[in-house]
Amino acid sequence: MDHRPQAWGRPRDDVYGAYDASYLQTSGPKTATQSPVVTGTSVIAIKFRDGVVMAADNLASYGSLARFTDVKRLRPFLSTSVVGFGGDVSDMQFLDRHLTELAIDESYEHEHSENPAKSQLNAANLHKYLSKLMYRRRNDFDPLWNQILVAGFDSSSKPFLASVDLRGTTFTSPSLASGFGAMLAQPIMRRYAATEEDAARLSREEAVNVVKECMKVLFYRDARSLDRYSIAVVTKDGVELSEDEQLEKQSWAFAERIRGYGTQTV
Amino acid sequence: MFRNNYDNDSVTFSPQGRIFQVEYAAEAVKQGSVVVGIASNTHAVLVAIKRNAEELSSYQKKLFPIDEHVGIAIAGLTSDARVLSNFMKQQCLGHRLTYGRSMPVRTLVEMIGSKAQINTQHYGKRPYGVGLLVAGVDDQGPHLFEFQPSGMTEEMVAFAIGARSQMARTYLEKNLDKFADCGREELIRHGLRALKESLVQDRELTVDNTSVGVAGLVASDQDGTTKVEPFTVYDQQEVSAWIDSVADDKEGGASAAEGEGGTMEVDS
Amino acid sequence: MTSIGTGYDLANSIFSPDGRNFQVEYAVKAVENGGTSIGIRCKDGVVLAVEKIVTSKLLKPNANKRIATVDRHLGVVYSGMIPDGRHFIDRARDEARAWRDTFKTPISTADLASRMGGYMQAYTLYQSVRPFGITAIIGGFDSTDEPRVDGEVGTGPSCGAGGKVAGKTHGGPFLYMIEPSGLYWGYYGAATGKGRQAAKAELEKLDLGGPGGPSLTLEEAVKEAARIIYVAHDDSKDKEFELEMTWISGPDGPTKGLHQEVPKALREEAERLAKKAQEDDEDDEEEDVEGKEKMEE
Numbered sequence: 001m002d003h004r005p006q007a008w009g010r011p012r013d014d015v016y017g018a019y020d021a022s023y024l025q026t027s028g029p030k031t032a033t034q035s036p037v038v039t040g041t042s043v044i045a046i047k048f049r050d051g052v053v054m055a056a057d058n059l060a061s062y063g064s065l066a067r068f069t070d071v072k073r074l075r076p077f078l079s080t081s082v083v084g085f086g087g088d089v090s091d092m093q094f095l096d097r098h099l100t101e102l103a104i105d106e107s108y109e110h111e112h113s114e115n116p117a118k119s120q121l122n123a124a125n126l127h128k129y130l131s132k133l134m135y136r137r138r139n140d141f142d143p144l145w146n147q148i149l150v151a152g153f154d155s156s157s158k159p160f161l162a163s164v165d166l167r168g169t170t171f172t173s174p175s176l177a178s179g180f181g182a183m184l185a186q187p188i189m190r191r192y193a194a195t196e197e198d199a200a201r202l203s204r205e206e207a208v209n210v211v212k213e214c215m216k217v218l219f220y221r222d223a224r225s226l227d228r229y230s231i232a233v234v235t236k237d238g239v240e241l242s243e244d245e246q247l248e249k250q251s252w253a254f255a256e257r258i259r260g261y262g263t264q265t266v
Numbered sequence: 267m268f269r270n271n272y273d274n275d276s277v278t279f280s281p282q283g284r285i286f287q288v289e290y291a292a293e294a295v296k297q298g299s300v301v302v303g304i305a306s307n308t309h310a311v312l313v314a315i316k317r318n319a320e321e322l323s324s325y326q327k328k329l330f331p332i333d334e335h336v337g338i339a340i341a342g343l344t345s346d347a348r349v350l351s352n353f354m355k356q357q358c359l360g361h362r363l364t365y366g367r368s369m370p371v372r373t374l375v376e377m378i379g380s381k382a383q384i385n386t387q388h389y390g391k392r393p394y395g396v397g398l399l400v401a402g403v404d405d406q407g408p409h410l411f412e413f414q415p416s417g418m419t420e421e422m423v424a425f426a427i428g429a430r431s432q433m434a435r436t437y438l439e440k441n442l443d444k445f446a447d448c449g450r451e452e453l454i455r456h457g458l459r460a461l462k463e464s465l466v467q468d469r470e471l472t473v474d475n476t477s478v479g480v481a482g483l484v485a486s487d488q489d490g491t492t493k494v495e496p497f498t499v500y501d502q503q504e505v506s507a508w509i510d511s512v513a514d515d516k517e518g519g520a521s522a523a524e525g526e527g528g529t530m531e532v533d534s
Numbered sequence: 535m536t537s538i539g540t541g542y543d544l545a546n547s548i549f550s551p552d553g554r555n556f557q558v559e560y561a562v563k564a565v566e567n568g569g570t571s572i573g574i575r576c577k578d579g580v581v582l583a584v585e586k587i588v589t590s591k592l593l594k595p596n597a598n599k600r601i602a603t604v605d606r607h608l609g610v611v612y613s614g615m616i617p618d619g620r621h622f623i624d625r626a627r628d629e630a631r632a633w634r635d636t637f638k639t640p641i642s643t644a645d646l647a648s649r650m651g652g653y654m655q656a657y658t659l660y661q662s663v664r665p666f667g668i669t670a671i672i673g674g675f676d677s678t679d680e681p682r683v684d685g686e687v688g689t690g691p692s693c694g695a696g697g698k699v700a701g702k703t704h705g706g707p708f709l710y711m712i713e714p715s716g717l718y719w720g721y722y723g724a725a726t727g728k729g730r731q732a733a734k735a736e737l738e739k740l741d742l743g744g745p746g747g748p749s750l751t752l753e754e755a756v757k758e759a760a761r762i763i764y765v766a767h768d769d770s771k772d773k774e775f776e777l778e779m780t781w782i783s784g785p786d787g788p789t790k791g792l793h794q795e796v797p798k799a800l801r802e803e804a805e806r807l808a809k810k811a812q813e814d815d816e817d818d819e820e821e822d823v824e825g826k827e828k829m830e831e
Contacts (some may be wrong), residue, residue, distance in 0.1 A: 422590075
């Protein structure tokens with residue numbers, strides 16, 4: 001047995017072979033984030049007549065482990081916009097702190113305005129800012145591993161919804177979904193709001209119901225999802241955020257008909 | 267003459283707590299030709315007298331657009347003004363690029379205020395030798411700010427800086443209550459009348475020596491929202507109609523528009 | 535005073551033989567010419583007020599504010615050279631931001647006062663700079679809840695290691711005043727600027743200290759602040775002025791822990807009372823004079 005201190009805590013060479021020290025080498029290309037670590041899954045949102053509804057579940061996964069089950073992934077900004085985060089949770093926290101500072105700076109500029117709401121950063125301004133930030137980080141080869149949805153109003157007071165991802169790609173549509181939601185929830189939402197005109201006819205109640213229905217489908221089919229979720233409704237009156245919703249009226253009857261997984265053979 | 271020991275730099279207080287170098291810089295502003303600014307509920311205007319060094323030379327510009335929604339009028343060292351103007355242009359463009367909106371006017375003005383203050387607190391620097399009137403519109407409406415070499419910035423209803431500007435300020439004070447509800451044209455005419463008060467005897471407003479700059483908010487008919495009238499500088503023939511419209515005010519005694527011209531004479 | 539003509543007062547950071555830095559003393563003179571600022575720390579918050587002399591009729595009324603917010607829960611007011619005050623506030627905001635970056639929680643009033651005291655002091659150390667021509671009053675309400683961590687996404691353990699400590703109290707209202715030398719103290723009531731003597735005399739009459747803490751409530755403090763500014767102004771018989779007031783309450787109070795301007799209605803009510811108190815005072819004086827005359831008869 002080798003009792004020298006430099007061998008403490010290391011696999012024994014005589015059992016496992018010589019240690020491959022190339023792992024520890026610091027030469028070679030400098031690397032930043034190569035993959036997300038603790039992640040949140042889909043964020044979904046749909047516009048309606050007087051605003052936007054957004055939802056995301058409260059799960060933060062560590063790989064396939066459901067690690068944290070009370071993680072709030074929807075963040076209000078200046079009580080006029082909502083930002084929803086999918087992807088890496090620590091990058092989300094970084095962005096959340098950054099947005100807090102942005103909101104404080106913004107309040108400095110308008111603390112003495114007669115009507116601050118008129119000139120504060122709206123959702124469109126915020127989305128523009130985030131898209132510049134994300135694109136800059138991608139060009140630094142140090143991306144923030146998130147897909148972000150921004151909901152609120154634009155400068156002409158129309159409902160606004162847009163996304164930006166870790167590459168700085170921006171997109172806008174009457175309904176948006178990130179991650180698994182892009183496959184599973186988006187087609188459902190498009191059934192109700194394929195165009196801006198359709199969205200403008202949706203009532204708040206209808207929009208909320210569509211989103212809740214989508215959250216249910218996502219819980220059924222997305223293994224990294226949870227039945228507890230947050231939902232935010234942005235209207236001209238502000239942001240109503242509920243962070244502890246429970247999926248209701250689940251029915252797993254469809255599971256009976258699924259074939260090809262697990263122990264089933266027929 | 268008594269030698270003042272406390273006026274050699276901007277890092278020395280006098281026993282009274284004054285900084286003479288900053289006060290001297292303020293004097294440089296008074297060497298520049300006069301500029302006037304007024305803000306109403308819908309517009310912000312700047313008017314200026316341009317000077318030429320000699321008969322055959324061109325006139326020095328006094329009004330400069332900064333961004334779509336802001337413009338400045340300068341009095342004092344033109345080259346110092348260019349430094350500030352470039353800085354303001356960059357800040358406005360940067361803000362537009364990152365946020366997709368125009369920079370609030372107060373934010374912009376406070377930025378040059380902070381920049382100028384640094385020059386009054388560090389050895390080897392000197393205060394800017396220029397005063398500015400900054401006129402612009404943002405989401406809160408039209409604004410007019412004054413900037414001084416000390417770094418002091420204040421929002422004004424109307425103001426005048428530069429040579430003999432006291433007379434223009436007297437005019438503005440007398441008509442202060444009228445400005446808020448003035449239309450675009452009437453506001454410009456008030457500006458020109460104030461400008462005339464500060465002219466030396468026998469000088470007149472001409473198309474060569476007068477500049478007018480306007481920014482505004484225009485209500486669009488369709489949906490009741492307001493649109494920005496971009497800051498635009500008018501020179502030469504573009505200002506002749508305005509000059510003509512205030513031409514009779516002085517000689518006639520009574521102002522054609524309001525009849526307050528006669529009383530104004532007392533002060534000048 | 536042995537400053538002028540000795541040569542020891544011609545540059546900053548120079549000690550005179552009796553150990554004084556005259557440039558700092560001259561900076562204090564700049565403060566003493568400025569409009570009066572006061573701060574009152576009361577039972578449930580802090581009130582800041584400033585007398586703004588109207589130097590020109592052409593100034594836009596109520597548009598040029600002098601009390602600034604730092605972070606969300608701190609307010610700064612100052613007397614003296616206004617551009618220096620803007621510089622001070624820019625720096626205070628940078629400090630508050632840097633604190634958040636490092637500690638992921640808002641800066642406390644005491645820590646901001648310490649940082650800014652250090653910053654002001656640094657401007658007395660070198661011949662290449664001049665001291666700040668301001669005295670600043672910092673008011674703040676440090677969160678009485680357990681401080682939140684910026685960016686936190688869930689709730690930690692409710693007890694035990696890393697959890698809550700039962701019965702622990704946090705925060706409260708705080709008030710500090712920083713002078714051009716960088717010297718700062720915590721105050722129950724602070725005043726600076728032209729009318730500071732009169733203001734201090736009035737502040738001392740209020741119940742702000744004592745072992746049981748101040749009994750004055752926020753609303754009372756607002757009214758006292760307005761009255762004191764009016765008294766301090768009256769003393770100097772200056773030009774017209776505008777009164778600007780802000781306040782900071784705890785999370786259960788009117789501002790919910792934020793530094794905000796005192797609502798217009800309350801400010802106007804406070805000003806009305808201040809004017810009335812002043813008139814009553816004048817009447818009393820006249821009566822006194824009459825009384826004395828009668829006695830003499």
